[in-house]
Amino acid sequence: MxxxxxxxxxxxxxxxxxxxxxxxxxxxxxxxxxxxxxxxxxxxxxxxxxxxxxxxxxxxxxxxxxxxxxxxxxxxxxxxxxxxxxxxxxxxxxxxxxxxxxxxxxxxxxxxxxxxxxxVTDARGGLPLLAPMSEVAGRMAVQAGAHCLEKAQGGRGVLLGGVPGVPAARVAILGGGVVGTNAARMAVGLGARVTVLDRSLPRLKELDQMFGPAIQTIAATVDAVEEHVLSADLVIGAVLLPGAAAPKLVTRAQVARMARGAVVVDVAIDQGGCFETSRPTTHAAPTYVVDGVVHYCVANMPGAVxxxxxxxxxxxxxxxxxxxxxxxxxxxxxxxxxxxxxxxxxxxxxxxxxxxxxxxxxxxxxxxxxxx
Structure with missing residues (x-):
């Protein structure tokens, strides 16, 4: 051939x-x-x-x-x-x-x-050809989000890991799959206060065993998503329905209630995004602002590395x-x-x-x- x-x-x-x-x-x-x-x-x-x-x-x-x-x-x-x-x-x-x-x-x-x-799937129900890029995108999401939190980029002017005497940034990760796990790993490594929300209790148990007290795991109800999105400095959208459009987990009204200068990184943008305010961007112009919230929605994040x-x-x-x-x-x-x-x-x-x-x-x- x-x-x-x-x-x-x-x-x-x-x-x-x-x-x-x-x-x-x-x-x-x-x-x-x-x-x-x-x-x-x-x-x-x-x-x-x-x-x-x-x-x-x-x-x-x-x-x-x-x-x-x-x-x-x-x-x-x-x-x-x-x-x-x-x-x-x-x-x-x-x-x-x-x-x-x-x-x-x-x-x-x-x-x-x-x-x-x-x-494409595997015998364990995973997505073996999506996983490598999900690993990259999850790790990049924290890197990109930390940069966007800088004041010069439109963010709140918050250092992700804080410093002695000043609290670290709050990071909420929507989805505990490959993207979410890799995002949590990077955010924890940088010293952030990390919460992962997922609908699967078995997955939350796995994450708890993996990270221990370094992260907080929360069952992803509508109420819980709203609570943690509104209190976060950085929200990472890491949900996936294989082959299907991503569910809209965060409404436009909720984005309007987030802190000014908070950052959204929507890794699900390839499948339409999980925030109602998300639209695809490029590496040439990666961010835009809605209601004072910085949105990073690059549709080919791993292309940067x-x-x-x-x-x-x-x-x-x-x-x-x-x-x-x-x-x-x-x-x-x-x-x-x-x-x-x-x-x-x-x-x-x-x-x-x-x-x-x-x-x-x-x-x-x-x-x-x-x-x-």
């Missing part, structure tokens, strides 16, 4: 779908790889490294899309990229379709087979890429129910129920379209 790697074109996105090491592994297994020139240059992975690993280098994205059997990316395809896809071509990348009707429509029109990293993120993502995606390339997408998906959960669009048919529900569209199960 010929695997294509275009350069990412989303704002300030420097990650790349395959590292030279991944290319070498694929070519070792007999596959061809075509990389767009400059695809990894921003993170020190130049064209010569890819050539030395066995890849061919294409002059532009159009050549990659025209020749490759499977496209491997990082971020969701932009409209110009969607229009380069062709019927039957496999796309393997993050999609986050639920809050993005335009992308959904373009992928359906393309006739391509779109497999989303974020809905693109080298770390690229290698972490490749560690997780490479076995699945090898399976898709080695067996063909249909056999690979039919044989692996966890990879099959990643199928969102199949040759003009929507196959993800959560996306269909979010956009009021019809869908068919992945099994039915693959077996027909």
């Amino acid at each position: 010929l695997i294509g790697v275009p350069k990412e074109i989303k704002n300030h996105e420097y990650r790349v779908g395959l590292t030279p090491g991944s290319v070498r592994e694929l070519t070792h297994h007999g596959h061809g790889v075509l990389v767009e020139t400059g695809a990894g240059a921003a993170i020190g992975l130049d064209d010569d490294l890819y050539r030395a690993s066995g890849a061919a280098v294409a002059p532009h994205a159009a050549a990659v899309f025209a020749e490759a059997d499977m496209i491997v990316k990082v971020k969701e395809p932009q409209p110009t990229e969607c229009r380069l896809l062709r019927p039957g071509q496999v796309l393997f990348t993050y999609l986050h379709l639920a809050p993005d009707p335009e992308q959904t429509a373009l992928l359906l029109d393309s006739g391509a087979v779109a497999i989303a990293y974020e809905t 693109a080298r770390t993120s690229t290698f972490a993502l490749n560690n997780a995606t490479l076995p699945f890429i090898l399976a898709l390339a080695g067996r063909g997408y249909r056999a690979a998906l039919l044989d692996d129910p966890h990879l099959r959960r990643g199928l969102n669009v199949h040759q003009g048919i929507l196959t993800c129920e959560a996306v269909a529900a979010a956009q009021s569209l019809p869908f068919q199960t992945a099994e039915s379209v693959l077996e027909s």
Whole structure:
């Protein structure tokens, strides 16, 4: 199979779908790889490294899309990229379709087979291809939030860890999954007063065993969310419903009652965000202010640490890429129910129920379209 790697074109996105090491592994297994020139240059992975690993280098994205059997990316395809896809071509990348009707429509029109990293599962019920970037985003959320709390950035002028004689900042984390756990780890390390809210009592027990008295764990009722959001200096939105739009946990009215200069970091923005006041931003203009509250809602947070993120993502995606390339997408998906959960669009048919529900569209199960 010929695997294509275009350069990412989303704002300030420097990650790349395959590292030279991944290319070498694929070519070792007999596959061809075509990389767009400059695809990894921003993170020190130049064209010569890819050539030395066995890849061919294409002059532009159009050549990659025209020749490759499977496209491997990082971020969701932009409209110009969607229009380069062709019927039957496999796309393997993050999609986050639920809050993005335009992308959904373009992928359906393309006739391509779109497999989303974020809905692939594992035997433990986890999301193995989302987890690496969730780890990065959770850790970055505290880093970004601490910066936004500085007065020059519009924040309250609060040091996250405080100093002797002055209390540390209060951090409320909505969701105790991978993002929330990594955010808690960073916030605790910086000396903040941390509260994690989650609906799952078993998960709260795990967090309590993990962190002990360093954090406070709270069952996420409507009342509890309001109480801790209103009293926090920094609120991190870390909720996830796999494949679906994020629930709106914090209302516009509640944001208006938060302290002036408080900060919201909405890591769930890829799935529409969990604050009613959230809207996607970019690394070029990462924040905006609503009712005196600073909002950081960058939709590709891990792109800011693109080298770390690229290698972490490749560690997780490479076995699945090898399976898709080695067996063909249909056999690979039919044989692996966890990879099959990643199928969102199949040759003009929507196959993800959560996306269909979010956009009021019809869908068919992945099994039915693959077996027909």
